[in-house]
Amino acid sequence: MLSEVTVLFRRLRTWAMIGALALIPILIAVVVRVSSDGSASGRGPAFLNSITENGLFVSLTALTVAIPLFLPLTIGVVAGDTIAGEANLGTLRYLLVAPAGRIRLLLVKYAGAALFCFVATLTVVITGAIIGALLFPVGPVTLLSGDTVGIGGYFGRLLLLALYVTVSLMGLSAIGLFISTLTTIPVGAMAATAALAAVAQILGALPQLEWLHPWLFTNYWLGFADFLRQPIVWSSFIDNAVLQTGYIAVFGTLAYGRFSTKDILS
Amino acid sequence: MNKNWRWLPAGIVPVVIVAAAVSGSAVAEAQPQLPAKTAQELLEFVATSSDDAYSGTVEQSSDLGLPDIGMATPPGGTSSSDPTSMALELLTGDHTAQVYVDGPDKARVQVLDQLAQRDVVVNTTDAWYYDSQSNEATHAVLPDQDAAKAELEAKLQQKAAEYPELQNVPRTPAELAQTFLARIDPSTEVAVDGTSRVAGRSAYQLLLTPEDPATLIGSIAVSVDAETGVPLSVTVQAKGQEDPAFTAGFSAVDFSTPDAGIFDFTPPAGATVTEAPTADEARAKLEAEGAPAETPEQPTVIGEDWSTIVELPAGSAGQLGLDLGDGEAAGMGEIMEIKPGMDPEEVAGAQALLQQALTEVDGGKALQTSLVSVLVTDDGRILAGAVGVDQLVAAAQQ
Numbered sequence: 132m133l134s135e136v137t138v139l140f141r142r143l144r145t146w147a148m149i150g151a152l153a154l155i156p157i158l159i160a161v162v163v164r165v166s167s168d169g170s171a172s173g174r175g176p177a178f179l180n181s182i183t184e185n186g187l188f189v190s191l192t193a194l195t196v197a198i199p200l201f202l203p204l205t206i207g208v209v210a211g212d213t214i215a216g217e218a219n220l221g222t223l224r225y226l227l228v229a230p231a232g233r234i235r236l237l238l239v240k241y242a243g244a245a246l247f248c249f250v251a252t253l254t255v256v257i258t259g260a261i262i263g264a265l266l267f268p269v270g271p272v273t274l275l276s277g278d279t280v281g282i283g284g285y286f287g288r289l290l291l292l293a294l295y296v297t298v299s300l301m302g303l304s305a306i307g308l309f310i311s312t313l314t315t316i317p318v319g320a321m322a323a324t325a326a327l328a329a330v331a332q333i334l335g336a337l338p339q340l341e342w343l344h345p346w347l348f349t350n351y352w353l354g355f356a357d358f359l360r361q362p363i364v365w366s367s368f369i370d371n372a373v374l375q376t377g378y379i380a381v382f383g384t385l386a387y388g389r390f391s392t393k394d395i396l397s
Numbered sequence: 398m399n400k401n402w403r404w405l406p407a408g409i410v411p412v413v414i415v416a417a418a419v420s421g422s423a424v425a426e427a428q429p430q431l432p433a434k435t436a437q438e439l440l441e442f443v444a445t446s447s448d449d450a451y452s453g454t455v456e457q458s459s460d461l462g463l464p465d466i467g468m469a470t471p472p473g474g475t476s477s478s479d480p481t482s483m484a485l486e487l488l489t490g491d492h493t494a495q496v497y498v499d500g501p502d503k504a505r506v507q508v509l510d511q512l513a514q515r516d517v518v519v520n521t522t523d524a525w526y527y528d529s530q531s532n533e534a535t536h537a538v539l540p541d542q543d544a545a546k547a548e549l550e551a552k553l554q555q556k557a558a559e560y561p562e563l564q565n566v567p568r569t570p571a572e573l574a575q576t577f578l579a580r581i582d583p584s585t586e587v588a589v590d591g592t593s594r595v596a597g598r599s600a601y602q603l604l605l606t607p608e609d610p611a612t613l614i615g616s617i618a619v620s621v622d623a624e625t626g627v628p629l630s631v632t633v634q635a636k637g638q639e640d641p642a643f644t645a646g647f648s649a650v651d652f653s654t655p656d657a658g659i660f661d662f663t664p665p666a667g668a669t670v671t672e673a674p675t676a677d678e679a680r681a682k683l684e685a686e687g688a689p690a691e692t693p694e695q696p697t698v699i700g701e702d703w704s705t706i707v708e709l710p711a712g713s714a715g716q717l718g719l720d721l722g723d724g725e726a727a728g729m730g731e732i733m734e735i736k737p738g739m740d741p742e743e744v745a746g747a748q749a750l751l752q753q754a755l756t757e758v759d760g761g762k763a764l765q766t767s768l769v770s771v772l773v774t775d776d777g778r779i780l781a782g783a784v785g786v787d788q789l790v791a792a793a794q795q
Contacts (some may be wrong), residue, residue, distance in 0.1 A: 178512075180532070184667045195512065273665035275514035276507055277527035277534065356512045362659065364495060364509065366454060368651065377414050384406035392400040 135243045138241055139209070142345060145247070148205040149254050156193035160186070165268045186263025187285060188274055191359070193259040194252075198296065202251060203328035206300050209247045210307025211321030213240040214390065218315040224395050233391050241383070242307050248300040254291045260289070277350035278361040292358045299355075302348035302378030303328055309386040312393065348378050377382050428592050429599035430621050436587040439603050439621055446626035450499040453596065453650030458491040459643040461766040496647075497655040505659050518662040525662040534664040537673035578742050584609050584702035595620045595629040596647040611704035612636075612783050613768055625652055637769035642767045699782075699792050706782035706792050 139145055163182045172298070176195045181188040214237075217223040226236060272285040280288070307324035314320050331349040334340055344350055351371035357364040434442070495507040508515040510530075518525040519539070526535040590604040600620040607614055615634035622629050630646025664670050674682065699706040755762045761774035763786040772780040772789040780789045 192527070275512075276516050277525075277662060277665055277668070279665050281664070294546070309508040314632075326434075343487040354510055356514075357509070360507065360514060362495075362656075364454075373673070374787065380410045381414070383408070384410050388404035388407040 136238045136246060139243050139247065144208070149209060149251060150193070152197060152205065152251055152254050155197050156189050156255060157262050159192050159196070160189045160259070160262040160266050163189075170246075170295075180261065181273070182267060184253040184268070185272060186265070186267030186269050187260055187282070189263030189329075190256045190259030190289060193255050194292070194355065195353070197255050198297075198299075198355075199332060202248075202300060203303060204325050206244070206248055206303050207307055207325030207328065208321045209324075210244045211311050211319075211324045212317045213223075213244060213308050214311040215314050215317040215320045218395075219317050220301045227395055234387065237308065237383075237386060237390055241304065244304040244308065244358055244362060245297070245301060247302060249293065249297040252296040252300075256289050256293050262287075272360050275356060275359045276361045282359070288363075289357045292355045295355045295358065295371065296352075298368075298372055298375055299352050302375040302382075304349070305379045305382035305386070309382040309389065312386050312390040327372065345374075348374065350374065411627065416417065427595055429623075431599055431601065433751045434589060436589050436603065439589055439601055440587075441745045442626035443603075443619075443621055444626075444629060446622075446628075449625050449627055449652065450654040451625070451627060451650055452495070452497040452655045453647045453654045455494045455496050455643040455645060456492075456648045457494070457643075460638070460640050461642055461768055489761045497659050499654055499657075499660065501750060503660045505655075516662070518660060520660040520662075523662070525664070527662070527664065527668070531669075532665070532667065533671065535671045535673055536664070592623070593620055595622075596650045598629065598650065599623040600629050607703040609703040611700075611788055613770070613785060614703060614783050622650075627652075633768065634758070639765045699780075699795075700784075704782065704788065706780055706784060706789060708792065709779040757785075758786055760793060761790075763789065 159179075160182070163179070176192050178191040178195065179190045180191060210237075217226060220322050227233065235324035269282070271279045271281050273279050278338070303324065306327060307320065310323050311317070311320040328349065331347045335344055335347050351367055351374065354371060357367045407694040408635070414618055453764075493509045495509065497505040502519070502521050504517075504519045506517045513528075513530045515529070516525070516527040518527075522539055524537040527533070549654070584607060586604075586606040586608055588604045588606070590602040593600050593602050600622050603619040603621055605617040605619070607616075613635055615636040615638075618630075618632045618634070619628050620630040627650075629650065630644065632641045632646070633643040635642035696710070697708040699708060699757055755764055758772065761772050763773070765786050768782065769783055770786045772786060772793060774793050778793065780793055782789065
């Protein structure tokens with residue numbers, strides 16, 4: 132496990148992705164700072180207008196922007212690479228020569244992807260808070276309900292929020308893991324995973340498919356705002372966790388079925 | 398070498414999930430056994446519940462057979478500050494809200510939008526409305542309830558002395574329910590329609606069926622909590638439509654007193670706060686400006702009970718920005734009230750939607766939904782009611 136994590140986080144690609152994610156809040160904050168005079172109210176991503184008053188909102192704006200595209204993209208790269216990457220490098224059979232077992236390898240790979248989800252989310256949130264604090268005034272944060280919390284309480288909520296987003300991405304990671312067991316070409320698995328995230332979001336935007344929406348793994352992705360209400364609404368967290376567990380169960384067992392019956396040739 | 402059993406978990410898991418989803422909804426449909434109650438007992442029961450404290454999540458959805466209005470107004474659109482369109486949006490769209498109630502004079506409703514929220518807070522002395530998207534708050538000072546009550550009592554006493562027949566004004570909730578029942582009786586069939594489970598609680602189903610053949614309302618079902626008498630859900634069925642036209646009900650409810658802090662509200666720093674005039678101020682302002690030279694014509698009420706039609710006099714269509722005019726140029730273009738600052742694209746989109754929804758009828762243009770019809774006549778009158786368009790046309794020609 133430890134070696135898997137060190138391998139993951141020693142790769143230049145991982146750091147490049149984390150760096151790209153960190154660029155999102157920095158870009159938002161700098162652009163707002165440079166053009167802070169005439170902002171059109173009610174336009175642009177959520178929380179954008181609050182940034183000039185309180186720099187801590189940069190985290191939230193960045194998350195809203197990152198969740199539909201950038202986070203799924205990076206998760207797709209990491210999760211799609213898990214098995215197919217080893218197969219492509221020809222290292223998979225050496226990994227399985229050691230008496231580790233295929234189930235354990237799958238679990239370790241999945242845990243690595245999950246850890247990356249958390250680190251990626253935290254990167255966006257923390258960079259957002261830091262750059263916001265550098266460029267804008269910082270103070271007690273106004274929640275969606277109009278109540279105000281102190282900075283300490285706000286960071287507590289941010290942590291919960293990062294956890295929520297991580298849980299949201301677990302289903303996608305499981306899908307990526309499964310796709311990764313199907314192929315020896317990592318790029319294909321990465322692209323397929325990221326494309327699935329896009330397809331699910333498009334389906335989620337069509338009102339004609341309303342019956343399907345509660346079953347899409349993207350359905351609760353923007354529900355993180357429930358942690359910015361006073362009192363906190365927990366129902367979406369629970370619904371989200373149940374849904375993602377379902378996806379993990381389905382695609383985890385599929386990945387097991389595929390990976391344990393597959394002939395490892397490379 | 399048979400390895401196929403390793404695919405077994407992948408086959409079992411989806412089956413388990415589907416089974417869980419199906420059995421979950423089956424449990425929700427099971428009817429609880431409750432002691433029988435008559436419709437009148439149930440109405441009295443509802444009337445006693447006004448002092449209760451509870452909190453919960455309310456889900457609302459409607460299917461009025463209209464194009465989706467929510468699609469025309471983008472989130473955070475300028476029109477959201479317009480009270481009329483906001484009320485329309487709140488009534489027609491699908492919404493989830495958190496509700497906190499503590500007795501008759503403390504309440505908080507939080508409409509949970511995606512990445513945004515609208516709050517209404519009412520406590521004993523103040524009322525607040527806060528919109529997180531525009532960061533605007535509206536504040537109103539509520540009249541002193543005790544003083545108002547005392548004043549009302551004194552007036553009632555005075556009237557009672559003048560008119561002895563008013564002595565039997567209902568005083569207890571049960572009496573109130575009685576009057577309510579007596580009033581809706583002639584045109585409405587009230588029945589207890591078994592029991593159901595709403596938000597995990599046992600509830601009685603109260604079914605109101607209008608006997609009036611003209612109305613579009615098929616029936617109204619109210620679920621009443623078996624323990625407290627608090628109405629848990631309302632479902633309105635329209636005639637000739639299988640899906641309910643409007644439902645609002647708790648998906649989760651908790652009958653413990655909410656934290657008192659929930660009912661306190663201080664507008665956040667940086668929010669635009671508007672003070673709504675108090676009733677006295679509004680009256681004083683009106684008097685200072687002098688009463689209007691002639692009071693505008695009052696709306697006429699045609700028919701009674703469920704098929705009541707309200708007719709606004711000629712000219713009101715123009716006042717409301719609904720002037721139809723002649724020819725294409727003026728026609729649909731003026732139906733919407735166009736305000737400075739509204740996004741032209743948004744206006745055009747909403748107009749296109751209205752154009753779809755409006756139909757040409759004899760002597761005007763009509764909007765037909767599954768519950769309500771509205772007719773704008775060519776001479777500028779507006780007729781509306783829970784009846785078919787043909788009824789409105791007939792009423793307009795009288």
